[in-house]
Amino acid sequence: MSELINNREHRKKALKEMIMELHDGKSLEEVKPKFEKMFGGVSSKEISDIEQEIIMEGMPVQEVQRLCNVHASIFKGSIEDIHRDVKEIPGHPVHTFMLENRAIEELIEKDIEPHLKDFKEKDNQEKRYQLLENFNLLLDIDKHYSRKENLLFPYLEKYGITAPPQVMWGVDDEIREKIKEVKSTLQDKNSDHKVIVDKAEDLLYEVNEMIFKEESILFPMAADTLTQDEWITIGDESEEIGYCLTAPIEKWKPERVDLEEQEQQEGKEADKGYVKFETGILNPKEISAIFNHLPVDITFVDKNDIVKYFSQAKERIFPRTKSVIGREVSNCHPPASVHVVEDIVNDFKSGKKDSEEFYIRLGEMYVYIRYFAVRDEKGEYMGTLEVSQNIQPIQEIKGEKRLLTE
Numbered sequence: 001m002s003e004l005i006n007n008r009e010h011r012k013k014a015l016k017e018m019i020m021e022l023h024d025g026k027s028l029e030e031v032k033p034k035f036e037k038m039f040g041g042v043s044s045k046e047i048s049d050i051e052q053e054i055i056m057e058g059m060p061v062q063e064v065q066r067l068c069n070v071h072a073s074i075f076k077g078s079i080e081d082i083h084r085d086v087k088e089i090p091g092h093p094v095h096t097f098m099l100e101n102r103a104i105e106e107l108i109e110k111d112i113e114p115h116l117k118d119f120k121e122k123d124n125q126e127k128r129y130q131l132l133e134n135f136n137l138l139l140d141i142d143k144h145y146s147r148k149e150n151l152l153f154p155y156l157e158k159y160g161i162t163a164p165p166q167v168m169w170g171v172d173d174e175i176r177e178k179i180k181e182v183k184s185t186l187q188d189k190n191s192d193h194k195v196i197v198d199k200a201e202d203l204l205y206e207v208n209e210m211i212f213k214e215e216s217i218l219f220p221m222a223a224d225t226l227t228q229d230e231w232i233t234i235g236d237e238s239e240e241i242g243y244c245l246t247a248p249i250e251k252w253k254p255e256r257v258d259l260e261e262q263e264q265q266e267g268k269e270a271d272k273g274y275v276k277f278e279t280g281i282l283n284p285k286e287i288s289a290i291f292n293h294l295p296v297d298i299t300f301v302d303k304n305d306i307v308k309y310f311s312q313a314k315e316r317i318f319p320r321t322k323s324v325i326g327r328e329v330s331n332c333h334p335p336a337s338v339h340v341v342e343d344i345v346n347d348f349k350s351g352k353k354d355s356e357e358f359y360i361r362l363g364e365m366y367v368y369i370r371y372f373a374v375r376d377e378k379g380e381y382m383g384t385l386e387v388s389q390n391i392q393p394i395q396e397i398k399g400e401k402r403l404l405t406e
Contacts, residue, residue, distance in 0.1 A: 016053065051163045086223045086231075087215075091252025093152070093234045094219050096243065100144045101211045103245035107137055108204055116200055123193040131200070132186045137245065139179050141207070144244035145172040148214070151234045151241070152222060159225050168218065171210060178203040228254055228327070254327070297388040300374070301329045303381055305345060317367055317388045329384075348373035349381050359391075366392040 018031050086094045112134045119127045149172065153165040182199050185191040226234075235252055274281045282290070291298060291311040297318060298311040307327050329341060347353040348371075358369045372385045 019051075051167065087219065089252060090249045091235065093147075093231055093238065094223060095252075096235075096238065096248045097144065097148070097219060098215060099246055099248070100244040101215065104138070104141060104144070104207065104211065107134065107245060108207065112138070112200075112204065116197065116204075119193075120197050125189075128186050132183060135179055135183050135186070135200075138207070139183075140244045141179070142176060142244075143242045145176070147234075147238050147241045147243075148172070148218075151237055152218075155226050155230050155234070156222060161221070161225065164218065164221065168210075168213065171206070171213075175203065175206050175210060178206065295389065297386075299386040300383055301345070301386070302383040303349075305329050308383070315390075317362070317365065317390060344371050345384055348384055351381075364392065365390040366395060 018034060021031055022028070086092050087098050089095050112131070115127065115130050115134055119131055149165075149169050153169065156162075156165050178199065182196070182203055185196045185199060232252075232254070235248075238248075274283050275287065292313060294311065294313065296311075297313055297316050298309075299307065300309040302308045305328050307325055307329055309325070329345065344353075344356050347356070354373045354375075356371045360367050360369070368389050368391045370387045372387070374382045374385050376382055
């Protein structure tokens, strides 16, 4: 395991050195062969980590942004395409983003580029109006960028991925500004013909480069990071901002298990009266209130790996939405960490383990996460109980307290 980690660190260091060489003035042609010789492939996550490190070490975001196209051209053709699944699911936000990219490319290839070619040969008012109409349509790209910046980026930032969104947002703004500049020059009767052509060609280059960066870096990285619930939220909120030149083919509805229906089919309709325990009786309202007043977060996954319950404590550590009920637990975690959850559950099912624990720092919280195998009186596996608690206040306890707080 340590060998793998060291190798990964070595790759990261080498990639970072090559980007710094570009920053120090080496040409793309000088650096690219070195990259191709040393690496057979590189993941989008590695690129993200490197850019994040460079910024954290003091390089201005604008500098990384300036090198963004150079980075992309180096990585072109070498990034592993491992996310064919989400981009092929109609209605999934990634699928919709890419659908829009195809529509943008079609607008450029079928309308803008032929009209720009005609305009280069002869400048007249009719051709200016034609291009103006085309670039008015391209301005719709603002919706594509706004959904990315306001719906997708916040989730990446939540996971500590801040540099790529910062850099990309800056380039998005540049593209927006360049579209306005091209429109402005087309509307100005006295504007220079060559200036219009140069600005338009530069803009189209930047738009196409952004499409490449989104599909080769941003979307795979996001697919690696976000949970299915987070993608559902992005999809649900996308309509408020709108879509660019096209719209989702259909509504994406991941498969869920209808727990109530399942219980009824199994003849286990919920008892609406009191529930008898070995040590007392409680009604459902009391049970719910008790769980919600415990100073811990509780989530229960049944023996079929379906999320069946979570408590609603006043200060939940890991946010949950009701949409998580009935879903497979593997779909409730970021792809990068889902194997950890699956290993825990498999160990519980096989009897290899009865519990597991983790402790991590989240801002000012020191979070203690415990997993317990829940078994019946015969020892048969019934499910997994996750219990999370902020133990920072407990760790700060000193001395004794014997009197009531006034």
